[in-house]
Amino acid sequence: MADPSKKKCRQYSTEYLSYGFIPAPQNETKPMCLICMDVLSNYSMKPSKLKIPLEKKHIGKKDKTVEYFKKLGDDFQKRKTVCQLFDNKAGKPHNIGETVILPGVSAIISSVMKQNAIEITNSIPVSNSSVSRRIDEMVEDVKKQFIAHLEVKQFALQLDESTLRDNEAILLAYVRFNNEGPKEEMLFARSLTTDTKGETIFKEVATYFQENNIPLKNIIACATDGSPSMTGRYKGFIAYLKKSIPEVYCIHCVINRQHLVAKELCARLHDALSVVIKVVNHIKSNSLRDRLFREFCKQNGEEFERLVLHTEVRWLSKGNCLKRFIAFWDSIVSFLVDTQLGAKLLENKCDVFYLSDIFEKLNSLNKQLRGNDSDLISKPNIKKLVENHQPQGSH
Structure with a gap:
């Protein structure tokens, strides 16, 4: 041991x-x-x-x-x-000016300038409300400059609707435009209080544009996922958007397409993935078994102690689950020795390792497609990867 x-x-x-x-x-x-x-x-x-x-x-x-x-x-x-x-020795946020900044300023004025520090420091507005107000003013100024660009410039819009853990639906919008070079900024994040239909999403977008005096016609392209609420022919968001802007160019998000491709597995690989899920659930669903497995991993000197669950909603989830599973492979096989589940796992060993490699490549590709200044034109290596992973017949 x-x-x-x-x-x-x-x-x-x-x-x-x-x-x-x-x-x-x-x-x-x-x-x-x-x-x-x-x-x-x-x-x-x-x-x-x-x-x-x-x-x-x-x-x-x-x-x-x-x-x-x-x-x-x-x-x-x-x-x-x-x-x-500039480390804060008081361990407090720097907007607490009275307890962090003013004592230091007071000491400098008294010892160096030989003046009455109290009269001077009392005239310096560094209270919590003053600092908070100035931050809000700076944020508002940045927002006004950003909106001013969108009022006169054409831009591309990207939308993503997702559901949070407490069943709250949120709509995220990003824009990309040219301002002395390509710029990418988040436009807004709004909660969808009722349904997530295409008409509701379009109304949220149109309301934001109307409130900020941004012409809808400035949208020259729009990227969404492939859900019916976005791409439905008659009642999807794209259908409502094209009624207002007939010439708008719409595209299915490249990252979402890769995620959908990863869901379509042949029967053999699907069976192998099912075995992995059963093993993870078998260990994590029982508190005693989970504790025993953690102790077993410690004894074997493993880098980690817990298996990772996966969810269909999170696009990196399967790859992360398989990566951790492969790292635990020897310990899992030893832990499930002489069990029917352990025997099935050994039968599907090659397929499980193959799946781990494939999902690792997909996750690596999708991560490279994300982030600021990421596009298929300026990064030919990413474009080549997308073409190699693109399924035949997809558009």
């Missing part, structure tokens, strides 16, 4: 900088990526593990030299030093 207290702890080596990693500021036994600032586990501090982010997640940085990563590390240290200089 392995002793968890004697788990091997790897030490950082300067050679790891060539992979874009430095010791994490919070815990120097863990590596931190200089590109995305993700902190990995100590187990990942192997050259073979550290290569994975550059090969899969940050493909564009794969051929960068050590000098490039050294410069990133120097820039990070400078930012860290600046943050330490």
